[in-house]
Amino acid sequence: MKREDFLQEPVTHMKLNSKMTVNELIQQFNNSGCFGAGRLSTACDIFERMVRDDECTIFLALAGAIVPAGLRSVISDMIRKKLVDVIVSTGANMVHDLIEALGGHHYKGHWLVDDSLLYGYHVYRIYDIFVPEEDFVKLDVELTDMFDEIAGENKGHTLSSREFTREIGSRLKDSNSILRVAYEANVPVFLPAIRDSEFGLAYRLHTKRHFKDKLLQVDAFKEVSEIVDIAIKSSHMGMVVIGGGVPRNAIQHAAVTAGKGLDYAVVITMDRPETGGLSGSTLEETVSWGKVKKKAAKVMVIGDALIVFPLMVAAVMERLGDKFLRKTA
Amino acid sequence: MVKAPKTTGKKSEPRSRFCGNCYYHDAYEYPVLIICKLRYSNSNDFIVPTLEWCEKWTRDTQECFCVEEALKKRNKGSVEHHKE
Numbered sequence: 527m528k529r530e531d532f533l534q535e536p537v538t539h540m541k542l543n544s545k546m547t548v549n550e551l552i553q554q555f556n557n558s559g560c561f562g563a564g565r566l567s568t569a570c571d572i573f574e575r576m577v578r579d580d581e582c583t584i585f586l587a588l589a590g591a592i593v594p595a596g597l598r599s600v601i602s603d604m605i606r607k608k609l610v611d612v613i614v615s616t617g618a619n620m621v622h623d624l625i626e627a628l629g630g631h632h633y634k635g636h637w638l639v640d641d642s643l644l645y646g647y648h649v650y651r652i653y654d655i656f657v658p659e660e661d662f663v664k665l666d667v668e669l670t671d672m673f674d675e676i677a678g679e680n681k682g683h684t685l686s687s688r689e690f691t692r693e694i695g696s697r698l699k700d701s702n703s704i705l706r707v708a709y710e711a712n713v714p715v716f717l718p719a720i721r722d723s724e725f726g727l728a729y730r731l732h733t734k735r736h737f738k739d740k741l742l743q744v745d746a747f748k749e750v751s752e753i754v755d756i757a758i759k760s761s762h763m764g765m766v767v768i769g770g771g772v773p774r775n776a777i778q779h780a781a782v783t784a785g786k787g788l789d790y791a792v793v794i795t796m797d798r799p800e801t802g803g804l805s806g807s808t809l810e811e812t813v814s815w816g817k818v819k820k821k822a823a824k825v826m827v828i829g830d831a832l833i834v835f836p837l838m839v840a841a842v843m844e845r846l847g848d849k850f851l852r853k854t855a
Numbered sequence: 856m857v858k859a860p861k862t863t864g865k866k867s868e869p870r871s872r873f874c875g876n877c878y879y880h881d882a883y884e885y886p887v888l889i890i891c892k893l894r895y896s897n898s899n900d901f902i903v904p905t906l907e908w909c910e911k912w913t914r915d916t917q918e919c920f921c922v923e924e925a926l927k928k929r930n931k932g933s934v935e936h937h938k939e
Contacts, residue, residue, distance in 0.1 A: 646919045648882035659882040663890050734896040 535559070548837060549844040566834055568825040569792045570841045575823060576764035576790045577609055577842065580853040583760035585777045588615040589769030589805070591652045593622040593704070594632040595832050597768075600839060602707040608852040609839070610766075612756060613708060613715045614773040617723025620691065620705060620715065621665065627700035628668055630661030662724060669728035672697055674735065677742040686748035691715040714756070716749050718776040753777075757784035764790030768831040770797060770805025778817035787819040793826045794834045875905035875921035877912045886924035 538557035546554075552570050555563035576582050588601070604610045622632065635656035644651055648659035676685075676693045685693065695709030708715045720726070733741060757763060757780040765781075765788055767774045774793070781788045797806030809824040818824055827834050874880055880889040883902050893911055895901035903909075905925040 642918070648885055648919060648921070658885065660885055663881045663883055667890070667895075731896055735898045 547844055549841040552837065552841040562827065562829050562834075565825050565827045566829070566837065569794070569827050569834070570838050570845075572764075572790050572792050572823045572825055573766060573838055574842045574845055576766075577846065577852055579762055579764070579790075581761035582764050582789065583611045583756060583762070584609065585612045585614060585763065585765040585780075586610040587765060587767040587770070587773035587777055588613065588619045589767075589771040589773050590616075590831060591618070591622070591655065592768055592831055592835075593619040593626075594652055594655050594657065596632075597832065597835065598623060598626060598704060599702055600836055601704050602702055604839065605704070605707045605711050605713050607843070608711070608854055609842075611713060611854060612753070612777075613704070613713060614753070614776045615715060615717055616771065616773060617717045617720045617725045620694075620717060621724040623704045624669070624694070624698075625657070625661045625665050627698045627703040627706065628661075628665055630658070630664065632657055665724060666728050666731060669725070670731045670735070673728060673732040673742045677732075677736070677740055680743075682739065682743065684743040684745045684748065686745060686752055687717040687720045688714045688749050688752055690720070690744050691717060714752070716753055716776060718746075718749065719772040720744065720746070750779075750783075753780040754783045757781055757786065760784075760786075762789045764788060765792070767791070767793040767795070768835055770795050770803075770807075775804050778812060778815070782815060782817045787813075787816050787822070788824075789819055789822050791818050791822055791824040792838070793824075794829065794831045794838075795826065796828065796830065871922065872908045872912050873905060873922045873925075874903050874907045874909065874912070875919070875925055876916045878915040878917060879911075879913065880905075880917065880921070882921065886921050887928060889921060 537560060540554040540558055542551070542554065552567050556567035558564060559567070576584050586601070586604070593601075601613075605613075626632070633656040635651060635654050637654045639651065641651060644656070650657045650659060650662070672694060675697075676690070691705055692709055692715075695703070695705035695715070698706040700706055705715060717725070721729070729742065753776065763781055763786065765774070765777045767777075770793065778788070791809050791812070793809060795805055797803060799806045799808050799811065809818055809822075809826055812818040813820050874891060875886070875889050879892045881892065883890040887905055888902055889905050891901050891903050894903070905921050906929065
């Protein structure tokens with residue numbers, strides 16, 4: 527490369543005004559093109575390309591407490607608007623979806639608080655969110671009943687986590703529930719680490735009520751073929767990752783097992799690559815495994831997903847307009 | 856900015872033989888109802904008043920305010936009832 531190759535495009539300074547929309551702000555971020563602003567504007571462009579690509583299957587990975595913090599309806603709306611085809615989540619996020627579906631709440635709290643006092647009041651803390659213990663307890667009771675019912679109806683048939691979430695979604699009435707909306711829209715929800723959540727604790731209670739032949743059977747390996755089959759059938763694949771962890775890797779595994787690699791990738795994380803953990807691993811590192819294609823449109827946005835993700839989705843929705851109807855792959 | 860709640864600084868009441876003092880409880884309808892984890896795993900009537908007790912009660916207690924608050928609520932209720 528020559529010297530002038532490094533000096534191609536000057537930074538254009540951002541201009542703000544009182545009437546600007548979300549997408550107009552993102553355009554100003556693009557004018558800067560620097561740091562988090564530049565990465566976020568690139569993320570919007572890549573997500574828009576995924577949505578406009580008729581042959582692309584869009585996987586959404588959810589890790590971190592994003593449902594309790596207020597992204598529940600954003601995700602439900604994305605499913606309704608067909609902006610996502612497959613969800614891969616921690617069990618916990620769907621547990622928090624269920625808590626609200628069953629009438630519970632998450633409360634605005636504070637990180638500077640006497641946690642032993644919270645313990646005394648039976649209140650749990652997720653950074654600055656408070657959740658009353660009774661919402662979990664009531665969920666356990668309802669879930670155990672649901673497990674009994676699902677086991678009874680399936681009579682020994684072993685379910686994948688996708689089939690399990692579908693069974694749960696079909697039993698919910700809350701039209702804002704992610705699991706309910708996913709059930710109605712036929713969007714698969716995979717929970718590759720299902721036991722690491724309240725689902726696991728409720729299962730333990732279910733086992734105390736029943737003998738082996740009447741137990742709910744969920745096979746952790748069954749979903750592997752299901753998600754890989756989706757990847758195999760997809761001409762193009764894109765992933766949007768909030769956080770990372772098991773959900774991100776489950777999608778990447780599916781892509782590489784299908785022998786294709788992802789064509790688009792947006793990762794929103796605060797994690798760093800130096801520890802070798804997957805959540806902070808760069809998308810360039812992911813290329814070395816064949817999980818993301820070398821020529822994929824990809825960006826990692828280092829930032830709080832609670833800020834970055836809604837901005838990205840709102841900007842892309844604005845670009846698409848209300849009449850846009852996505853042709854799903 | 857949300858203010859952090861202040862601590863009461865009070866120590867909890869001496870442990871009486873109430874279900875809400877036993878180790879095997881979670882809040883169900885704070886502070887008056889608890890769920891007994893022992894009963895729940897046995898599929899019995901597992902939602903019990905905080906101020907109830909049973910023969911499986913254990914002294915291995917939780918450091919919580921369930922009983923203290925349930926007593927306050929009960930006493931307040933009886934005062935209000937008396938006023939009527």
